[in-house]
Amino acid sequence: MSSPAQSPLSLRDGVLAVLVMAVWGTNFVVIKYALGVLPPLLFATLRFLLVAFPAVFFLKRPAVPLRHLAAYGVLIGAGQFGLLYIAMTGLISPGLASLVVQTQVAFTIGLSVLVSGDSIRPFQIAAVLLAGAGIAVIGFHAHGSATPLGLAMVIGAALSWAGGNVVAKLGGRVNMLAYVVWASLFSIPPLMGLSLFFEGWPAIAAGLGHLDAPVLAAVVWQSAGNTMFGYSLWAWLLARHPAATVSPMALLVPVFGMGASALLLGEPLQPWKLGAAALVLGGLAVNFFWPLWKARTAVRRSEL
Numbered sequence: 001m002s003s004p005a006q007s008p009l010s011l012r013d014g015v016l017a018v019l020v021m022a023v024w025g026t027n028f029v030v031i032k033y034a035l036g037v038l039p040p041l042l043f044a045t046l047r048f049l050l051v052a053f054p055a056v057f058f059l060k061r062p063a064v065p066l067r068h069l070a071a072y073g074v075l076i077g078a079g080q081f082g083l084l085y086i087a088m089t090g091l092i093s094p095g096l097a098s099l100v101v102q103t104q105v106a107f108t109i110g111l112s113v114l115v116s117g118d119s120i121r122p123f124q125i126a127a128v129l130l131a132g133a134g135i136a137v138i139g140f141h142a143h144g145s146a147t148p149l150g151l152a153m154v155i156g157a158a159l160s161w162a163g164g165n166v167v168a169k170l171g172g173r174v175n176m177l178a179y180v181v182w183a184s185l186f187s188i189p190p191l192m193g194l195s196l197f198f199e200g201w202p203a204i205a206a207g208l209g210h211l212d213a214p215v216l217a218a219v220v221w222q223s224a225g226n227t228m229f230g231y232s233l234w235a236w237l238l239a240r241h242p243a244a245t246v247s248p249m250a251l252l253v254p255v256f257g258m259g260a261s262a263l264l265l266g267e268p269l270q271p272w273k274l275g276a277a278a279l280v281l282g283g284l285a286v287n288f289f290w291p292l293w294k295a296r297t298a299v300r301r302s303e304l
Contacts, residue, residue, distance in 0.1 A: 009237075009245060017237055017249040020230045025256020027226050028094040029264050031085065034218040038207040040085035041195035043219070048077050048187035050223035056185065059178040064171040069179070070186040072167045076231065077187020079160025082194065083153045091150030094265075098257030099138050100146075100154040105247045106132075107162030112243035115166050123290040124244045131251040131283025137276035138254060168235035169243065176232040176239070184227070248287045251280050 009017065034043055062069075088097055105128060109120060146154075171179060195204060211219075237246045255277045262269045 009241060009249075013237060013241070014249075016233060017246065018252065020233050020237075021249060021252035022256050023225055023230045024250075025098060025253045026260040027222070028088075028098045028257045029260045030218050030221055031088060032094045032265075034215055034222070035085060035089055037210045037215045038219075039195065039199040039203045040089050041082060041191055041199055042204050042207050043222075044077065044081045044085050045188060045191040045195055046219045047081065047222040047227065048073075048184040048191065050220060051227045052181055052184040052188065055177075055181045055228070059175070059181050061182050062171065062174040062176075062179045064174060064179065068167055068171055069183045072164050072179070073183035073186030074190060075160045075164040075167065077184065078190040078194065080157045080164065082191055083157040083160065087150045087153035087157070092146040092154055095254070095257055095261050096139070096145045097150075097154050099135055099254040100151060101158045101161065102135060102251055102253055103155055104158040104161040104165070105250055107159050108165045108247040109244050111162050111166045112169065116169060116243070119242070120244050123286060124248070127283045127287035127290070128248055128251075129283070130286060131248060131280045134276040134279030134283065135251065135254065137272060137279065138258075141270075141272050165235075165238055165243065165247065169238045171235075171239065173239050176236040177228060179235060180228060180232045245287070245291075249284060252284060255280055 038046070084097065084101065088094060092100070109124075109128070113120065168176070168179065234246075258269065258273055258277070
């Protein structure tokens with residue numbers, strides 16, 4: 001019998017992963033709205049400020065080295081979201097950003113092999129390639145939706161996300177909500193410093209002056225829904241399964257992102273988008289159902 005860390009995703013864990021992807025995918029519409037009012041680095045600072053406070057006073061610090069919390073906080077805070085938010089201020093469209101940031105899947109698997117010694121199985125490679133083909137279709141049709149600088153920044157955000165994934169996996173089975181909350185303490189200083197340096201106090205004051213109820217709701221959703229729920233649950237899954245099993249689920253993010261853009265922003269769903277979504281879902285189906293099928297086949301053979 002395989003250990004829990006080596007087992008395929010259970011139905012429960014698969015459903016939880018899809019739920020996280022739904023939150024993350026629809027979140028790009030929320031980000032676009034808030035960036036119409038707040039400077040990007042200020043927006044990121046407020047996001048992690050609300051993650052850390054007041055929750056840090058009620059959650060015990062997880063039993064992991066302080067350097068792990070610091071690395072995760074800087075990578076996810078300043079690295080992933082600092083770069084992503086800046087890129088989404090006119091350098092790349094929300095839909096394409098939700099696509100390009102999923103290069104973190106390959107980065108996460110590669111870093112996990114190097115750092116944690118995770119192994120990659122042939123069906124997992126096939127699943128990533130199939131889903132990657134869907135992402136390539138989306139990228140091929142995304143004409144005029146990004147600048148080279150925007151693409152480079154989102155790829156940098158994806159690499160930072162992958163680094164954060166690997167750091168969280170090293171922490172093992174701890175309270176991941178507490179992990180994310182305490183790590184956010186290390187996200188705030190670099191983001192605040194960068195905001196003051198690049199955006200300046202006048203832009204910060206103007207942004208805070210326009211912090212009405214809808215914008216505040218967007219910031220709260222970034223903190224509570226996207227970070228405290230999404231990233232703590234995602235890190236929880238990574239602590240219990242190999243990265244090559246969990247990380248391909250993130251390829252669902254652009255599918256939810258395109259759907260949310262169609263419903264809320266009126267973006268059309270052309271046939272090529274539906275075909276690309278089918279390829280992504282097909283890759284995820286291979287990644288999820290192949291090990292279950294192999295396990296059941298092995299059990300049946302043992303009973304003969």
